[in-house]
Structures are given as structure tokens and as C-alpha cells.
Amino acid sequence: MLEINLDDYVLTPERERSWREAMKKRAAEIIIRDFTEMVAAMDEAEEERLRDLPYCDFLETRYWHVLRRYACLKHGDHCDRCPRTVTLQVHHLIYAHVGSEYRYLEDLTVLCDRCHAAEHGR
Ligand SMILES: [Zn+2]
Numbered sequence: 001m002l003e004i005n006l007d008d009y010v011l012t013p014e015r016e017r018s019w020r021e022a023m024k025k026r027a028a029e030i031i032i033r034d035f036t037e038m039v040a041a042m043d044e045a046e047e048e049r050l051r052d053l054p055y056c057d058f059l060e061t062r063y064w065h066v067l068r069r070y071a072c073l074k075h076g077d078h079c080d081r082c083p084r085t086v087t088l089q090v091h092h093l094i095y096a097h098v099g100s101e102y103r104y105l106e107d108l109t110v111l112c113d114r115c116h117a118a119e120h121g122r
Pocket residue numbers: 079080081082083084111112113114115116
């Protein structure tokens with residue numbers, strides 16, 4: 001008879017780490033896939049539509065959602081000014097390319113909420 005060994009299901013630190021790493025890798029794959037698909041679908045008309053949106057509406061678009069996740073991934077999922085890895089926000093260093101940031105990723109930086117507030121003098 002086949003024996004079931006419950007030790008095979010114990011969550012050891014090694015198993016937890018490899019599970020976390022697998023999840024992190026999967027999340028990164030999805031972010032890269034979404035970004036690649038979004039870039040492939042972009043054109044001048046879409047860039048213009050995004051540029052003309054009120055900034056608060058722009059921040060609600062799928063474009064910005066995909067782009068900000070990609071920017072965080074590219075910046076190593078931590079703040080560019082301090083070691084924090086939580087409450088990350090994407091900050092525009094310049095606003096010259098709103099709607100076409102995907103072609104000017106150097107315009108963007110990743111800051112935690114504290115460093116971001118300090119950047120805007122809040
Ligand atoms: Zn910070």
C-alpha cells in the first residue's frame with residue numbers, strides 16, 4: 001500500500017523560500033508580458049489620448065498601472081532613495097513625456113511614500 005508521508009508537506013524554511021522565489025518569478029513574468037503587450041498596442045493616437053487626460057484620470061489608466069509595475073520591477077522593487085520595499089510609488093522626474101513614458105523610462109523613478117512626499121515637499 002502507498003504510504004503518505006506527512007513530512008513531505010511540512011513547510012520548511014527552504015520550501016517556503018523556494019515557493020516565494022517561484023511566486024516572485026511568476027509575478028515578474030506577468031509584469032514583463034503585460035508591459036510587452038501594452039507597448040506593442042501603443043500608437044500615436046493612444047499616446048495623445050493619454051496625454052490629454054486630466055492627470056488624476058491618467059493615473060487610473062491600465063497604461064499607467066502596467067507601466068508603474070514594470071518600473072518597480074526594473075528598479076528592483078525598492079525605493080531609489082532608501083532601503084524601503086513597501087508603499088512604492090512611481091515618480092516622474094520630468095513630465096515632458098506623459099503618455100509615452102514607456103519610451104522614456106529614464107523619466108521615472110521609484111520612491112517609497114515617505115521619500116515621494118519629501119520630493120514633493122509635503
Ligand atoms: Zn524611500
